[in-house]
Amino acid sequence: MHEEINGLLSAYADDELGSKQRKEVEKHMSVCGECRDEVAQLLELKTLLSSTYEELEMKNSNMEQMVLARIRSESAHEPQSSRGGVAAALAGAMILIAFLWFASSVITKGIHVGVTLTSISFSLIRSAFSVAGALPNLLEIFLVLALIVLLASGWSVRRLLDTKSTG
Amino acid sequence: MDHELQQLIVKAKKGDQDSFSELIQRYKRKVFRHAFAMVHDQMEAEDITQEAFVKAYFSMDHLKEEFAFSSWLTKIVANLCYDRIKKREKQPQLQMDPEQTELIADTQSEVENLQLKISLQLAMQKLTPGHRTVIVLRDIQGFSYQEIADILEIPEGTVKSRINLARKELRKELLRG
Numbered sequence: 461m462h463e464e465i466n467g468l469l470s471a472y473a474d475d476e477l478g479s480k481q482r483k484e485v486e487k488h489m490s491v492c493g494e495c496r497d498e499v500a501q502l503l504e505l506k507t508l509l510s511s512t513y514e515e516l517e518m519k520n521s522n523m524e525q526m527v528l529a530r531i532r533s534e535s536a537h538e539p540q541s542s543r544g545g546v547a548a549a550l551a552g553a554m555i556l557i558a559f560l561w562f563a564s565s566v567i568t569k570g571i572h573v574g575v576t577l578t579s580i581s582f583s584l585i586r587s588a589f590s591v592a593g594a595l596p597n598l599l600e601i602f603l604v605l606a607l608i609v610l611l612a613s614g615w616s617v618r619r620l621l622d623t624k625s626t627g
Numbered sequence: 628m629d630h631e632l633q634q635l636i637v638k639a640k641k642g643d644q645d646s647f648s649e650l651i652q653r654y655k656r657k658v659f660r661h662a663f664a665m666v667h668d669q670m671e672a673e674d675i676t677q678e679a680f681v682k683a684y685f686s687m688d689h690l691k692e693e694f695a696f697s698s699w700l701t702k703i704v705a706n707l708c709y710d711r712i713k714k715r716e717k718q719p720q721l722q723m724d725p726e727q728t729e730l731i732a733d734t735q736s737e738v739e740n741l742q743l744k745i746s747l748q749l750a751m752q753k754l755t756p757g758h759r760t761v762i763v764l765r766d767i768q769g770f771s772y773q774e775i776a777d778i779l780e781i782p783e784g785t786v787k788s789r790i791n792l793a794r795k796e797l798r799k800e801l802l803r804g
């Protein structure tokens with residue numbers, strides 16, 4: 461019994477036991493001096509901990525300004541460059557997808573139509589970039605829109621080619 | 628949580644720097660104390676405090692509920708402290724200067740009290756970072772077991788047993804002196 465209760469004393473000192481366990485601990489403590497002493501020592505330790513670290517203060521009196529200065533300098537150059545990286549990766553992925561999409565149709569069903577469509581898709585990407593460049597905050601949105609347009613045009617091309625080859 | 632604090636957090640989330648500045652003012656002591664109790668070095672603790680707030684500002688988007696701000700911020704600090712301690716594991720620990728004690732304290736009981744506090748800080752440095760963290764969260768920051776479980780992402784039962792073990796270790800180190 462003593463061992464079992466002893467393992468609960470720390471949580472008892474923190475008042476983190478359910479009422480059933482708390483009552484068991486209190487019942488045991490009424491007959492066990494060792495556990496009573498241990499609870500007293502635990503409470504003393506808790507008080508010592510909070511009083512020791514409570515009185516510590518920072519030497520730096522302008523923490524707010526220093527943090528804000530760092531925030532400003534970091535937000536001044538960071539987002540733009542990372543955004544550019546993401547945009548480049550997205551554009552690369554889009555071109556690849558567009559090519560794969562066309563490739564299956566183009567190679568099997570005629571290069572002539574394919575070349576035209578590839579140049580259309582390139583001009584789409586190019587125009588997406590020039591618009592997005594003017595509004596850097598909306599770059600991602602435009603890229604996603606461009607992707608949707610590309611996919612839609614790709615789909616209509618496949619249909620076109622299908623109709624052409626069957627007709 | 629009071630309404631004013633909630634408003635501050637909402638505004639800070641939208642990038643309002645004045646509101647964020649006020650949040651720093653409210654929480655800096657808490658953050659500093661946590662960092663100091665982990666690393667026991669004034670300069671490093673202040674540096675961690677600064678870094679924690681910068682990190683918090685740039686990840687405010689990830690804060691889902693305003694009422695959890697304190698726990699969320701504490702999680703950032705706890706992780707930063709862990710990283711620092713890991714990096715310097717091999718470096719010698721800072722020792723306190725016993726002579727300094729006599730300069731601050733006048734009476735015998737004040738001297739004893741100060742010596743006890745210094746012994747405690749030395750004992751805390753001997754604990755593993757994991758044990759030190761739960762003691763800091765419970766006895767210095769006053770979080771409940773449930774909150775500690777959320778901050779450290781471990782079960783509440785583990786929190787309970789870890790605090791129990793950490794205190795046993797701490798008392799052993801204190802007696803060893």
Ligand SMILES: [Zn+2]
Binds near residue numbers: 494
């Ligand atoms: Zn007992």
